[in-house]
Each structure stands twice: as C-alpha cells, then as structure tokens.
Amino acid sequence: MLRRLIVGNWKMHKTISQAESLINDILKIYQPHPSVELAVAPPFVALQAASRLLAVTSIKLTAQNVCAKDEGAFTGEISPPMLREVGCHYVIIGHSERRHIFGETDQDINEKIHAALRHSLLPVLCVGERLEERQANQTQSIIQHQLQTGLDGLQSKDLAHITIAYEPVWAIGTGHAATLDQAAEVHAHIRSSLAKQWGINPDQTRVVYGGSVSPDNAQMLFQSPQINGALVGKACLNSESFVKIAKLATSD
Numbered sequence: 626m627l628r629r630l631i632v633g634n635w636k637m638h639k640t641i642s643q644a645e646s647l648i649n650d651i652l653k654i655y656q657p658h659p660s661v662e663l664a665v666a667p668p669f670v671a672l673q674a675a676s677r678l679l680a681v682t683s684i685k686l687t688a689q690n691v692c693a694k695d696e697g698a699f700t701g702e703i704s705p706p707m708l709r710e711v712g713c714h715y716v717i718i719g720h721s722e723r724r725h726i727f728g729e730t731d732q733d734i735n736e737k738i739h740a741a742l743r744h745s746l747l748p749v750l751c752v753g754e755r756l757e758e759r760q761a762n763q764t765q766s767i768i769q770h771q772l773q774t775g776l777d778g779l780q781s782k783d784l785a786h787i788t789i790a791y792e793p794v795w796a797i798g799t800g801h802a803a804t805l806d807q808a809a810e811v812h813a814h815i816r817s818s819l820a821k822q823w824g825i826n827p828d829q830t831r832v833v834y835g836g837s838v839s840p841d842n843a844q845m846l847f848q849s850p851q852i853n854g855a856l857v858g859k860a861c862l863n864s865e866s867f868v869k870i871a872k873l874a875t876s877d
C-alpha cells in the first residue's frame with residue numbers, strides 16, 4: 626500500500642508566532658510512523674519560521690498556492706523558486722476556495738501544476754464537485770474534466786509526483802464529511818481515469834480525501850485502501866486532533 630499522506634491546510638489562520646506555537650505543540654506529541662507522511666501548509670508569511678522548526682524533522686512543508694510564473698511584475702504573487710528556497714516540498718493547487726472565491730480556472734491550475742513540477746515542488750491537485758453537481762449526477766464527469774484539464778500536457782512519468790485530493794465542495798468546512806462509500810467510489814473513479822488516460826498503474830497514484838476530516842471520522846475513512854491520506858482543514862489547527870488523525874492513518 627502507498628504511504629498515507631496527511632496534509633494540514635491551515636488556510637488563512639495563524640500569525641508567525643501562533644504558527645511557531647502550533648508546530649512546537651505538534652512536535653511535542655507526534656511520533657513518526659513509516660506508513661504515514663505528515664505535512665503542514667501554513668500561510669506564506671509563516672513558511673520561513675515553520676521551515677526552521679521542521680528542518681530536522683520528517684514533517685514536510687507545504688504551500689497553499691503558487692504563481693505559475695517564475696518571476697516578474699505579478700504583484701502579490703509567490704513563485705515556485707521562492708517556495709523551494711524556503712523549504713517547501715508540496716504545494717496545494719486548485720483548492721476549491723481558490724477556484725470558487727478567487728476565480729482560478731482549470732487553465733490557471735494547469736499552468737501552476739507545470740510550474741510546480743518544473744521546480745521540483747510536488748503538487749497536491751484538488752478536485753471535487755459542488756452539491757448541485759452531485760445531485761445532478763455529474764460528479765464523475767466534473768472530476769474527469771478537472772483531472773483532464775488540470776493535468777493536461779503532462780507525461781506519464783510526471784504522474785508519479787502528483788497527489789490528487791478529492792475534496793467534495795459540499796463537505797469542506799461543513800462538518801459533513803463524505804461517507805466511506807461516497808469517497809471510495811470517487812477515489813476508484815479517479816484512479817481508473819488516470820490509469821486509462823496515462824497508462825499508469827492505478828495503485829501507484831496517491832489519492833487523499835479532504836472535507837471535514839476529524840479524529841471522529843478518520844478511522845472510518847481510513848478503512849478503505851482507496852483512501853491514501855487526508856487533506857485536513859479545521860482539525861489541523863489543533864495539535865492534538867491533527868496528530869490523532871495522523872495516528873489513525875497508520876497501518877502495519
């Protein structure tokens with residue numbers, strides 16, 4: 626089985642000093658396990674402080690977003706080389722809040738994926754349907770479209786560096802996670818469509834679930850071998866609940 630990845634997406638929470646406290650609290654109680662990889666995604670301004678604290682640990686630094694350009698007149702943006710130099714390993718791309726609040730298009734997301742890979746940042750590509758799309762039975766076609774456009778122009782070998790996060794929009798921040806069956810069904814669909822499109826082994830693609838993951842439902846979700854980890858929002862802002870989720874993800 627693939628190593629599970631648990632990413633804490635802090636969103637727009639924590640100042641630099643608060644970020645240092647949270648990371649120190651995580652480090653106090655986290656016991657690494659070979660079956661799980663832990664990653665945290667603080668806001669941009671806290672990356673450097675987080676990087677210093679994580680330098681001698683196995684916890685991977687992650688950015689919440691990236692610009693598709695390497696440098697230039699792009700006020701307010703942060704480039705892939707900047708993220709590399711500060712110590713980022715992963716970058717979240719195409720989160721539903723970026724898509725729906727900030728109007729990121731599939732084309733923008735595709736450019737960011739290419740830019741990240743050019744600079745050896747590993748993308749965590751988020752895909753997911755809205756409630757009305759699920760109700761209209763469009764879940765599979767929406768996901769298929771997001772995968773196809775998001776990954777357009779990549780080669781099969783690039784897929785080994787990509788993690789897909791299935792995050793149904795209706796489950797994010799609502800306290801209503803997908804059921805095991807709902808998540809496992811979409812994960813299987815993601816795997817088979819990537820295998821079909823890229824000719825890769827479906828078991829080699831890491832697909833994590835996101836949307837109201839908590840210590841209360843993580844065990845249920847991790848029952849499925851289809852679920853290779855979690856992208857955690859609210860529950861990652863507390864060291865105990867975040868570390869508990871990581872612990873529930875371990876396997877022998």
Ligand code: PGA
Pocket residue numbers: 634792796797798799800835836837838856857858859860
């Ligand atoms: P949530 O957020 O765990 O608070 O639902 C998940 C996410 O947006 O990645």
